[in-house]
Amino acid sequence: MLAESDAGGAGKGGTWLHPAVAAATPVQAAATIRRIRPGDRPPAARKGAVPRSRLGLASAVMPSKPVFLVSDVHLGAVPPETEAAFRRWLLYVKESASRLVVNGDLFDFWFEYGSVIPGEHVRVLALLAELVEAGVPVLVMGGNHDWWGGDFLRKRIGVEFRQDPVRLRLAGRSVLLAHGDGLGTGDLGYRALRLVLRGRATRRLFRWVHPDVGAWVARIVSGTRDHLDGEVKPSPERGEFLARWAASRLAEDPGLEIVALGHSHAPVVEETAPGRYYVNSGDWVVHRSYAVISESGAPDLREWRG
Ligand SMILES: [Mn+2]
Numbered sequence: 277m278l279a280e281s282d283a284g285g286a287g288k289g290g291t292w293l294h295p296a297v298a299a300a301t302p303v304q305a306a307a308t309i310r311r312i313r314p315g316d317r318p319p320a321a322r323k324g325a326v327p328r329s330r331l332g333l334a335s336a337v338m339p340s341k342p343v344f345l346v347s348d349v350h351l352g353a354v355p356p357e358t359e360a361a362f363r364r365w366l367l368y369v370k371e372s373a374s375r376l377v378v379n380g381d382l383f384d385f386w387f388e389y390g391s392v393i394p395g396e397h398v399r400v401l402a403l404l405a406e407l408v409e410a411g412v413p414v415l416v417m418g419g420n421h422d423w424w425g426g427d428f429l430r431k432r433i434g435v436e437f438r439q440d441p442v443r444l445r446l447a448g449r450s451v452l453l454a455h456g457d458g459l460g461t462g463d464l465g466y467r468a469l470r471l472v473l474r475g476r477a478t479r480r481l482f483r484w485v486h487p488d489v490g491a492w493v494a495r496i497v498s499g500t501r502d503h504l505d506g507e508v509k510p511s512p513e514r515g516e517f518l519a520r521w522a523a524s525r526l527a528e529d530p531g532l533e534i535v536a537l538g539h540s541h542a543p544v545v546e547e548t549a550p551g552r553y554y555v556n557s558g559d560w561v562v563h564r565s566y567a568v569i570s571e572s573g574a575p576d577l578r579e580w581r582g
Contacts (some may be wrong), residue, residue, distance in 0.1 A: 309543070314582040326357055331405040337567060342570040343372040343446040347455065347538025348559035350421065351397055353384035353500035358370040359400065365502065365580045366403040369566040375446065379557060380419025380455025385494035388428045389483050401433055410557055417442075419538065421498065423474060424482075447569045449533045451526055456518050456539030456556075480514050507570070515556075517538040522546075522554035534575065536567070543567075543577050 299352030316339035349362055352354060369376050383397060404414050414435040418425050429437045438483060441454035459471050526548050536555045541566040543558025555575045568576040 309579050310378055310575045311581045312368070312578050314364060316368075328384055338445070340571065341372060341391055342568045343377060344369050344377045345377045345379055345555070345557045345567040345569065346560065347379035347417075347557045348419070349378070349562050350381055350384040350500045350559070351478055352468075353495075353498060358560065358564075361564060361580060361582065363399060363403055364582045365564075365566075366400070366407065368580075368582065370407050375413060375414055376407060376414045377446065377453065377536070378414065378416045379419045379453060379536060380457075381421045381538065382416060383422040383496050384500050385491060386422035387482065387487075387490060387494075388426045389428045389487055389490075392487050393428050394487070404435055405433045411562055413451075417453060417455050417538075420454040420470070421500075422480065443532075446530045447536075447571050449569065449571070451532055451534045451536055451569070452529075452532055453536050456537040459521050481504070485557065501547040504539060511540070511565075512542075514543045515544070518553055518556065519544065519546060525546045526552050527556070532571065535560065536569075543579050545575050547574065 304333050334378045346365075351362070353360055357535055366376075380398075383394070386394060386397075404416075416425065416429060416435045416437045418437065418439040423439055425437045425439075430433050441452065441459075443450070443452050444452065446453075458467055485493075506544055518537050522537060523546075524531055525535050533551065534553050534555055536557070536558070538557055540556055541561065541563070542556060542558035543563055544554065544556040545567070546554045548554055553575055555567050555569070557567040558577070566580065568578060570576075
């Protein structure tokens, strides 16, 4: 079993922000991060978000629950304790959120072989199904590690699974949601590889590979374990590129309020113009961070300590 990196902020008593990220990423959030434990009161939407009715109807008085965003959990590559913390967080989400968005790379590797799926994720999958059943819709975006999702996630688990960036309303606000890989025009080599990996022929071919062999190949190419060992730091260039990309989307589209990305593993909330934000939910490998979008105000960054 791999030891959890003690350089990061995930351990108990550590700072929430990976020091390498804090030092290397100029776009780093000035936002404060709240530490959340099980049993903490669910964060309510800010006062004034919902008009209060003089009739005192519960539906009019109760502010709606916020939307939670998480990304880059990389299940399958993280230590069992990290996955257990994520499962405890999902139980908290079930009580506290109106909707959950997993913005890419929930799994370090995911592939559906028709009737066979990677078995190590059953407990998290069961919890996601439980959220959906409890009335908390779950949107899962395919990331560069788990883009090959499909009907199992949609039909058996009941989540909405999307493979491409999407513009949607979250907590009543206009949000552009994308994992963050393959954006823009740079990185030609990677984008060419991405096209091949995502082709129909490649998917069909991969289905003929024995699942154990497929998982083994995926493990070799993943690279996530190097991050865990502290050998690879989140790339500041990637973080800067994503922040610039988000800022330009917000600049060219006045109706857009929030651009939410993942992929960089660096939690960020940046107000690019009054009331308009770039949000990166960070990761669960090092930070155990997530973002909360309410009906008004700045999106919050939080760190799960449960
Ligand atoms: Mn990614």
